[in-house]
Amino acid sequence: QEYTGLKMELVQWGALAAPELDAKLQGKRVFFIAATLRPETMYGQTNCYVGPQIDYGAYEINDTDVFICTERAARNMAFQGVTAERGRVHRIAGVKGAQLVGTLIKAPNGHYPEVYVLPMETVLATKGTGVVTSVPSDSPDDYATLMDLRKKAEYYKIDPAWASLEPLPVISTPGYGDLIAPTLVKQMKIQSAKDKVQLAEAKEIAYKEGFYSGTMLVGNFKGLPVQEAKNQVRDEMMAAGLAFAYAEPEGKVVSRSA
Numbered sequence: 001q002e003y004t005g006l007k008m009e010l011v012q013w014g015a016l017a018a019p020e021l022d023a024k025l026q027g028k029r030v031f032f033i034a035a036t037l038r039p040e041t042m043y044g045q046t047n048c049y050v051g052p053q054i055d056y057g058a059y060e061i062n063d064t065d066v067f068i069c070t071e072r073a074a075r076n077m078a079f080q081g082v083t084a085e086r087g088r089v090h091r092i093a094g095v096k097g098a099q100l101v102g103t104l105i106k107a108p109n110g111h112y113p114e115v116y117v118l119p120m121e122t123v124l125a126t127k128g129t130g131v132v133t134s135v136p137s138d139s140p141d142d143y144a145t146l147m148d149l150r151k152k153a154e155y156y157k158i159d160p161a162w163a164s165l166e167p168l169p170v171i172s173t174p175g176y177g178d179l180i181a182p183t184l185v186k187q188m189k190i191q192s193a194k195d196k197v198q199l200a201e202a203k204e205i206a207y208k209e210g211f212y213s214g215t216m217l218v219g220n221f222k223g224l225p226v227q228e229a230k231n232q233v234r235d236e237m238m239a240a241g242l243a244f245a246y247a248e249p250e251g252k253v254v255s256r257s258a
């Protein structure tokens with residue numbers, strides 16, 4: 001599986017991570033690394049998700065940069081030319097996902113330049129980096145989770161302001177308009193992020209429709225079919241140093257339908 005590793009730079013640690021991580025990572029450039037299959041949707045980021053129970057680490061990538069991701073992802077990256085020294089990963093600090101919630105980070109290519117880290121129960125520790133950037137306009141899972149968080153902010157221990165950015169139109173499809181994920185969630189009567197079977201189906205539809213019938217509504221490739229824009233957006237972000245290629249080794253990939 002070939003992902004795009006998105007570099008979401010730290011702006012300010014949330015109260016549960018600071019001052020501990022502030023102290024340990026003094027003078028470093030810190031990036032949350034989100035693994036995405038949809039680089040063309042990054043304009044619509046409204047937040048970022050981590051699994052509250054998942055173990056994350058701060059990994060020294062080179063003299064200046066530190067990546068926040070799972071240990072598994074850091075090890076994979078070390079063999080993909082991401083680290084200064086091949087195969088070497090140095091963990092400066094460990095941190096639970098729950099502690100990362102409330103952290104403010106940059107959203108590369110995003111219309112909203114900065115977004116908050118929020119909890120998502122369905123993040124898999126065994127896929128990607130364990131960090132998921134949220135695009136509720138085009139991802140039914142992201143939209144359903146965002147609505148859950150808004151409804152029960154107190155239960156999820158978040159400040160409602162962290163989940164307040166509205167989904168933005170990024171891609172238009174003939175069958176589902178400019179906000180395919182909210183449209184599918186409503187049409188399929190998905191009540192929450194716990195409706196896993198329907199969400200898996202909605203995700204398949206959103207992937208297919210977006211890719212085969214979608215047209216870009218924003219960005220430098222506005223007006224182009226998604227099929228043409230996708231790799232151009234990715235190349236542009238990689239050239240700007242905002243993203244890099246991240247591949248998942250064979251056999252460890254958790255399939256889409258799983």
Ligand code: ZZB
Nearest residue numbers: 036037038041123124127128130135138139203206207256
């Ligand atoms: C932004 C985005 C925008 C994504 C979109 C999807 C969509 P898949 O499809 O199951 O193979 N993701 C990445 N890592 C994880 C994880 N550890 N746990 C849970 N979800 C994860 O997985 C690829 C997508 O699932 C990734 O692409 C990421 O969300 C999320 F508009 O990044 B995506 C219709 C989907 N649209």
